[in-house]
Amino acid sequence: MLNSAGVARRPAEGAAEPTGSGTDASGAIEFRLLGPVSATRAGTVVPLSGAKIHTVLAVLLLARGALVADSRLSTALWGDAPPPTSNSQIYTYVSRLRKALGNYVRIFRKGPGYVLDAREAEVDLFSFERLDRLGRQALEESRHEEAGRLLGGALDCWSGHALENVTEHLLQFERPRLEFLRAQALERRIEADLSFGRHRSLVPELLSLVARFPMDENLRAHLITALHRCDRQAEAVQVYGEGRRILDEQLGVAPGQQLSGAYLRMLRGESADPRRRPHVLLPARAAAFTGRTAEAARLRSLLLRRSPGPGARLRAALVTGMPGSGKTALATEVAHGCAEAFPDGVVHADLQDADGAARPPAAVLAEILAALGEREDTARTARHSLSALVSRYRVRTADARLLVVLDDASSDVQLTGLLPVGPDSALLVTSRGRPAFVSAVHTMSLGPLDDEDAVALLAESAGADRIRAEPAAVRDLVRYCAGLPLALRIAGARLAARPHRTVARFAAQLADPRTRLAALSYGNLSLTRTLGRALTRLTPATAAVLPWLSSVGPGPFTARLAGELTGLPEAEAERALDELVDGSLLFAEPDRAFGEDRYRFHPLVLLHADATPRQELPR
Known part of the structure; x- marks a missing residue:
């Protein structure tokens, strides 16, 4: 838009300029800042020419939906020497940007500046920050394998040096901060991989990094540790000596605490092996855990949250729910996910036998002690003295970092003596009711699954394409299973076993209430048997x-x-x-x-x- 003098006229506040010819609003758009600034739509790069238009896009994206004043854009484009026509030029760059991006994002005038609304777009910087935050949390909670995966994903968001094609004025303000975040994420990922035992695969990467950044003491310390764990002590000594020489010649300083500490630990033969993996004795986790994701995240947080100070209490959580509600599956998934935070092990004990009768506490205790490596005279002691087993269990767990999973508790009598005593251990109990011992612990009650999770659970067993092909029959099937995970798993297993039959045919079998329970049985899974055991x-x-x-x-x-x-x-x-x-x-x-x-x-x-x-x- 031009005024009568032929000068670019800015739109009114909140108004967006015309977006150009017939731009389709379907599809997704991706923006990259962690490398050359660019926009990609449906796999095709959006043509943007010149450093200044890339600078305007970068500044608007970095504002994360906040107002960017004209003065901020001017500084990023021209530094302290803007031209007299700076506002008109900024308006022109924004107009070109709108035309290139089309209806995929909105850029509108607000007060003394512009706002870019890209809530529906993918921005590599935002993905990096999210994965980095999750990775830091996993590392703090000693979930090293997960931390390495998340932080590796964060680093994969980078495609070069940040903001490669913007003006020098923006570069000097923003690149150091972004590159520092990248270096921190890299160091945390290396720490997670070392803790998980990936020292052999790390050596080539660390050799390359130390060659590129010879004065980075943290990287050099990690390399010494990795070489030591690979029994390459001579090379580790050489790496330390080279680092000491470079620091002295270039900076006139001695190695710092982290580099010196890694070298001394190597000389003393400490930590030659990575942190040992916890001994995990749990049922196998589901191939794809479906539903209950919010509940699983909440339980993990509760079990991993350690209270500081000498008065710390046992972290304990109870999961309740009707028969077939998925208590055991949830507890198993959570326990597997928490395993790395408990270096002394994760043990599981079923408190009911195959017929649904309560197992004696002495038999359960003997089983747990055997799992923890205390096999001597355990069977004999189990026959004669519950109190002796309880004493041994309390001594064994007093200073341990252990996760104990007690599955299907029916009474407080069963739980007597089974609670770990150390403040660094944690307890996860499943039960249909609420034993009295849980008055001071967190209780989570599982209800029926919602329709979306129920459909996902069916798709896990029967196949997503098959479930999508018959939406009306699937809705009927979900209604007949009433959100009960066991019923849905049985239905999915029966469909998977008969791939030539339609979902509608099986739904018709369940439509009659008189035969529904009989139809919800497959292999060793039987809803009637599960509910019957509950009555006993x-x-x-x-x-x-x-x-x-x-x-x-x-x-x-x-x-x-x-x-x-x-x-x-x-x-x-x-x-x-x-x-x-x-x-x-x-x-x-x-x-x-x-x-x-x-x-x-x-x-x-x-x-x-x-x-x-x-x-x-x-x-």
Whole structure:
């Protein structure tokens, strides 16, 4: 736009200039700052010519959606000597940028400057910062393998030196900061890889880095450590001697603490091996963990958060939920993900046998001690003295950094003596109810999966293409499984075993409530058997009440109505309902208007209750 004098006229505040001819707004656009500044759309580089237009784009992106004043753009373009027409030239550069980028981003005038809205775009700098932040957190929590992977991904965002094709004025302000962040990420990645035992693969990289940056003491220290762990002490001595000479000749200083420390540890023969990998005795984790990602992240954070000071308490978390809700799968995934933070090991103990009966604490303790390497006389002690086993376990865990996973607890009696005593250890328990010991620990209750996660879980087993091909039948299937992970895994396994059958055909089998539970069985997975084992943990009186409640439907219903249906006094009916809630076979919701609880069934538990024969209740 030009005014009557032929001078470029800026648009009104908040207005965007015309974007040019017929630019399609579909697709994604990517911006690069960590190398030559560029924009790519659908794999094709957007043509931008000249250092100044690249500078304007870089300054707007670095502002992260904040206002960039004309004066800031002027300084980046011309330093302290802007031309008289600087504002008009800035306007021209912005106009060219808008035309080149089209409708993929918005650049609009606001007050004394411009704002670039690129929320839908990919920016390599922002990806680098996110991965670097996650990698730092993983390194601080001793998750070295994950830290190395994340920090390596952050460094992969770089394609050269930052801001290679901008003006010198912007370069002198921004490049040192960005290159410093890159150097920090590289050093952290090397530290993570060394801690994980990748010293052999690191030696060539570190030799190259030390040659490029001969006065970087940290890189040289890492090289000495890696060479030492590869039994190449002579070369390590040479690397140290060369570094000492260079520092003396170039700077007139002696090696600092990190470089001297690495050299002295090598001379004393310390840390010749990388940090030993923790001894992990856990069930295999799922090939692709689906759903519960927020819950998994929360549990990892709880187990890895160490309280400072002498009064630190055991970190403990309890996962509860109805039968088949995925408690064990979640605990296994979290424990595998935390393993590196517990150098003395991760042990798992199942507190129920194959028939659902509680295992004796002495047998569980003997198993855990054997897993920790204390095999001598363990079996004999298990037969004679629980107290002796508890004493040995407490001594073994007093100063250890250990993660103990106790799966499927049914009572406090089972947990007696199984809690690690050291403040540096952590405990993860799964249970259908809430043992009394958990009053001071975090409790996470698992509900049904939402529809999106349920579909993803089906796709994991049956194949994503197959699930996408029949969306209506998949919606029916998800509804029949009612968000229960076990039911969804069984459904996925059955579909995978019959690739020639349609999803709609299997959904039709589940449509009849009378045959749904029978259809949700495959191999050693059986929803009926899982729910039946849950009933065996109830008192006989409460187990007998459950089938009578099926006539009330899904609910909600009150203890008064349950008493009328069963012929029991209301107080006795309420005790039975509370036991069913404690066993996660009913849900309880407070009704604040009437000051009483209301109860409801999960749809699949209701079907099981309706199919269970009714016994006469004692009156």
